[in-house]
Amino acid sequence: MTQSTAKTRILVSALKVIRTKGYEATTVDDLCQDAGLTKGGFFHHFKSKQDLAIAAADHFGAMADSLFADAPYQKIEDPLFRLLGYVDFRIAIFKGELPQYTCLLGTMVQEVYETRPAIREACERGISEHAAKVTKDIALAKEYYQPDATWSAESLGYYTQSVLQGSFILAKAKGGPTIAVECLQHLRRYIELLFEVPDPNG
């Protein structure tokens, strides 16, 4: 059912190539070669490289949406443990290959936030939408377990994304996910402490 039209092939290639080389270092020819078509075909579907980047950002957001929507942790009923399930799920993703667990949006926005406002905006949208979904569970958990806490659900939602984005950078710098995973475990511990989850070790 996964239609392999040229347009989606380009988008898939964009996710792969831009995540490993960044936006500026990725040439249109790189994408054409990876997607198996020629430049004429590329510019038939996207009016510019920047246009492709925006479409790729949207596509990445949609991919992420369904990845997390279909993840097993969503079946957990308690919002707090669903939130912890989210963190565990993200830790599990780190077992894959580096360019695959990395975030296209964070990678691109880092490079182009000043020079390509339209791309920046697309990245911001994707990040914020994902953060909003995490925030939703946080808000539910907060209402139930910590209604009087001084921190806002939204800021904690963004905080999870901050830790994730930073972990990607450390993983790239270190050439592997070991330290990144430890960072996510700190994030998990923070959530446990905030919600006063009983320590399973006693």
Next chain:
Amino acid sequence: MTQSTAKTRILVSALKVIRTKGYEATTVDDLCQDAGLTKGGFFHHFKSKQDLAIAAADHFGAMADSLFADAPYQKIEDPLFRLLGYVDFRIAIFKGELPQYTCLLGTMVQEVYETRPAIREACERGISEHAAKVTKDIALAKEYYQPDATWSAESLGYYTQSVLQGSFILAKAKGGPTIAVECLQHLRRYIELLFEVPDPNG
């Protein structure tokens, strides 16, 4: 006493330009124009653009070193509160201009970790050295206040950097530091919780 030799002028320009545009989008001509010399001069001091990037990474590390070594919070004697002082100091830095509080190393490594191993290595070195300095205080505080904690000082040191790097990305995406600062406040709260710092609000 601050010698304005062409070489240091190029390095200063590199910090500025690469932090706003990224490594690949920064051309040698960009740097020459900003530093006020010509291409011939540039390649007299650096044998390649990549060579400059490595030198810029080292220079950035040195700048950061002295910035934090001379910061007022270093005078705090208790290592735990010195650590909290570090976080507060980083929050304070966010009051400046976006490209100025951003990390050159995180920006570059994101783009080039796969394509330019030598630059990746330089970025990793800089990040790890800074993390090690934070870790030092964490280790002291841990030994004194939480000697039996299960988390390692080193992982917490890297965690602080992870939150920072992620906060930079959010600041770039959002076009301002507001959310980033809130992230650092979460980091501060996490440290307080880990070390069971009494809540000043009662």
Next chain:
DNA sequence: GACAAGATACCGACCAGTTGGTATGTAAAT
């Protein structure tokens, strides 16, 4: 302290390769 001799710091023109993007053509689908 003068001066030749070399090293250093920089300039400006140039080059080969690459880049994003275009113009034109064509075969299939509607």
Next chain:
DNA sequence: ATTTACATACCAACTGGTCGGTATCTTGTC
């Protein structure tokens, strides 16, 4: 018979980097 979905050929602009040259600063010698 148009429109869609590509391929081919091409271009102007830009890229990192080279090269020969010049001004200035160092250094050793007398």
